[in-house]
Amino acid sequence: MARIGIRQVAAEAGVSMTTVSHVLNDVPNAQVRAETRERVLLAAQRLGYTPNRMARSLRTRRTGALGLISDSIATTPYAGQLILGAQRAAQEHGYMIVLFNTEDDPVVEERELQALTDYQVDGVIYATMYHRVVSVPQALANRPLVLLDAEPADAQAVDGDKGGGVPWVVPDEVAGGRTATEELTANGHRRIGFVTNVDDVPATSGRLQGYQEALAAAGLQFDPALVISDESESWGGYRAARFLLERGDRPTALFCYNDRMAMGAYRAAAELGLRIPGDLSVVGFDDQELITLGLYPELTSVALPHFDMGYWAGERLVEVLDDTDQSAPVSRLTMPCPLVRRSSVAPV
Amino acid sequence: MARIGIRQVAAEAGVSMTTVSHVLNDVPNAQVRAETRERVLLAAQRLGYTPNRMARSLRTRRTGALGLISDSIATTPYAGQLILGAQRAAQEHGYMIVLFNTEDDPVVEERELQALTDYQVDGVIYATMYHRVVSVPQALANRPLVLLDAEPADAQAVDGDKGGGVPWVVPDEVAGGRTATEELTANGHRRIGFVTNVDDVPATSGRLQGYQEALAAAGLQFDPALVISDESESWGGYRAARFLLERGDRPTALFCYNDRMAMGAYRAAAELGLRIPGDLSVVGFDDQELITLGLYPELTSVALPHFDMGYWAGERLVEVLDDTDQSAPVSRLTMPCPLVRRSSVAPV
DNA sequence: ACGTTTCCCCAAAACGTTTTGGGTAGCATC
DNA sequence: GATGCTACCCAAAACGTTTTGGGGAAACGT
Structure with a gap:
């Protein structure tokens, strides 16, 4: 069984290879009668023709x-x-x-x-x-x-x-940060902590900016003392949250740079006897289901549109x-x- | 600047395309004098020749x-x-x-x-x-x-x-299950719970078997009451662990089917006032760093060699x-x- | 009746390799 | 002096397409 190619289709349809090529790729300004076109299409289908990509690529200089x-x-x-x-x-x-x-x-x-x-x-x-x-x-x-x-x-x-x-x-990091924070302001929170990390990437600055914008939009004063950066993502969430929550005028809500840090915040809250969301609201970022669905209560989070x-x-x-x-x-x-x-x- | 191909190399080296092809792919039983080979190689390098994969593929019928x-x-x-x-x-x-x-x-x-x-x-x-x-x-x-x-x-x-x-x-699921369990028996644990799920996949049966083998190897009796299956991975870990830990003769260690369930077990332990690893040892499976490094204390886990x-x-x-x-x-x-x-x- | 245009189609070249099927020269062997 | 062998090399075919450069016939304009 010889591999079937454009040549076989041409023979079957009783036309030239050129014509077959033309109808199969319907090239813009090639004229072929409707009836011949049908015949070619039919022949191609009957023979189960599939084009050879390498040959095509060789000619067209495109690999696809x-x-x-x-x-x-x-x-x-x-x-x-x-x-x-x-x-x-x-x-x-x-x-x-x-x-x-x-x-x-x-x-x-x-x-x-x-x-x-x-x-x-x-x-x-x-x-x-x-x-x-x-x-x-x-x-x-x-x-x-x-x-x-x-x-x-x-x-x-x-x-x-x-x-x-x-x-x-x-x-859109800043919109994301705004969204997260708005969810908290919309729920009446007025002291909202931001637990973040120290990396110098667009995500940190963007989310922080979003946080600030949302505060402003809600008529709240930005308080630098409420944003804590930590260098470790695994420990940082815990440390920063713990620090914030032990203050006298502790925040009633936390926006965490990502879900991992939120996970740490959960632990801090648990250790201090704070119930989530009763005593403390938390929103994370990234929406990593491994975490968001694993935590209790399940974590509200901003999803990255990967x-x-x-x-x-x-x-x-x-x-x-x-x-x-x-x-x-x-x-x-x-x-x-x-x-x-x-x-x-x-x-x- | 014409694209340079085997033809140009041939010209440069003063040989035929055949020869160029032969030396460039050093085909097994093609004879070419060492001196000519050098010349070809040099020419190829001088011209910065890189083969055209599509042409090659077309001929050899292999795409790579x-x-x-x-x-x-x-x-x-x-x-x-x-x-x-x-x-x-x-x-x-x-x-x-x-x-x-x-x-x-x-x-x-x-x-x-x-x-x-x-x-x-x-x-x-x-x-x-x-x-x-x-x-x-x-x-x-x-x-x-x-x-x-x-x-x-x-x-x-x-x-x-x-x-x-x-x-x-x-x-090797069963070896993995054995490894996890051995880590616990080696630490002297004699009542070891297995928190797993109900899926019918090689992983569940394999890890269970490993668990049993390790118990046997340690001279421990297998107690079916110590293995709890739950249908949910997000809640199951919590529920199963909670169930096991509330018993009078609670296990001193838990082997969890995966890290997610281990995460639930951590919560159950926390709620019951049990410290990890002081009161309860836990080992997970999958080694998902999002979880293993996010939990406190960090979770010992069996890694999948992806x-x-x-x-x-x-x-x-x-x-x-x-x-x-x-x-x-x-x-x-x-x-x-x-x-x-x-x-x-x-x-x- | 004769160009011109339009519509449909085709043969052959080209893409850049690998592989086939020798060819030539030198040397040794009969 | 023919023959055979070996070591080296090459021209041309082949891979399966797309694209080029028309070509023939019908339709159309005059």
């Missing part, structure tokens, strides 16, 4: 592959969602995702970038897992590229939502590649972070 | 791509490790990993399998994220295939470690493909699960 290169895929629980989003977008447009990983190691990154170029992917998604600001590697400079959960170090593209630089998508970001990045990249509309497309997106309500917030 | 199809990549925090393992193995052997996802939906699976075949990957890794037993889809029947964190439903391959069926790798399994699967698959040694290779592997000791276990 998108490289997804990420920093620390193994150490973050979100990785799957980011990747799945991108994969689905790619899939829907007939692209495939091929995986690369830098492991946060410049040497590995070098190697992977090399691999990435000689696999001849059509475009690349450069992903970081924790909303980092990155400077895009030289090797990717002149390629179709989009940044995923990362923003470019050179602010050149920042000035507008349109055109220019490389597209990127990140969570899937959506991945999906957007994928779509954005194929847009660039397929170049359907040359119209200056949106180039930067901060994606909203929805609040998922559970049982850790109550009216004051 | 491995399909990795997994069930629920987005909903499990381990996904990254499994994938990274496979990716690294692939990378090291010059393969790339292209990603597919079934999302546990037969319709999607159908579509992805279709995509997978017409992308013409050389081989496929069929991965599940929670050690499932699967029946391999018809579409994969006659392809180079290895199962990752999954075992085949038809036990045809089970009879030996060699030859025959499709290779698969899973965690990276290693992924790596093995990748290596195994390229072995099959490159077919270096036809010698019947190991076909099944249960991988050991190391114990990572933290602070939740103490002598009785």
